[in-house]
Amino acid sequence: MVEVPTLTTPRFTMRSLRREDAAAMFPTMADEQQALYLTRxxxxxxxxxxxxxxxxxxxxxxxxxxxxxxxxxxxFVAVPGHGGDETHGPVFEIGYIVAMHAQGQGIARECSQALIDHLWSEGARKLTAEVDTRNTPSVRLLESLGFTREAHLREHEATHIGMCDVYWYGKLRSD
Incomplete structure (x- = not known):
């Protein structure tokens, strides 16, 4: 298991997952509207x-x-992505979901930026994110963080709501 170091932002401590976190995130993850863009x-x-x-x-x-x-x-998550290697540096796909009681407060932006900074400090070469094309808040967030839309993949992901188009975003350390 890869270590999850504690990260800090002006308003938050970002720590590793604990068993009791499921109870805290359950109201969000059990809500039909909040789960709309999950693959399940x-x-x-x-x-x-x-x-x-x-x-x-x-x-x-x-x-x-x-x-x-x-x-x-x-x-907030980071998953090893396609295209990373020891010579050129790793690639990570990032993801996020903000608890519904806390949405609209800039939390996704603040904590995603801390995660991005951490992944660069670990030597990441590239970061990616995949987002349902209808998820406008997530699209805006990624673009505000400097990600570039690299692809529009049509009927790419089979989800609980059917086949979905996705945007594939990328950000190079050199950007």
């Missing part, structure tokens, strides 16, 4: 979400953003 349907129980968070075969790392009050604000 909403979660039906905290146990189901806990198992998904802790899936041993998942190759990524998870950070949980926690505010000064101790309240969980979101989940």
């Amino acid at each position: 349907p909403k979660f039906e129980s905290e146990e189901e979400l806990r198992d998904w968070f802790a899936a041993p075969e998942w190759p990524g790392r998870t950070w949980i953003a926690v505010g000064a009050s101790g309240e969980v604000a979101g989940r």
Whole structure:
């Protein structure tokens, strides 16, 4: 298992995932509207979400953003991506979901930037993100963070709502 170092932002501590984080994120992940852009349907129980968070075969790392009050604000991930190597540097795909009670406060931007800075410090060459083309807030976020839309993949992802078009975004360390 790859280490998940603690990251800090002006408002949040981003720490490794804990068992009790499933309870904090469950209201968001169990909401039909919030789960719309997930590849799977909403979660039906905290146990189901806990198992998904802790899936041993998942190759990524998870950070949980926690505010000064101790309240969980979101989940941020980095997963090894295609095209990384020891000579040129690793590639990571990033992802995020902000707890619905905390949306609209700039949390995704603040914590994603901290994650991006950390991945650059680890030697990442490129970061990527895949987003449903209808997820306008996520598209705006990625573009505000300096990601470039590299592809529009039509009917690319089979999800619980059918086949979805996705945008593929990338950001080079040299950008």
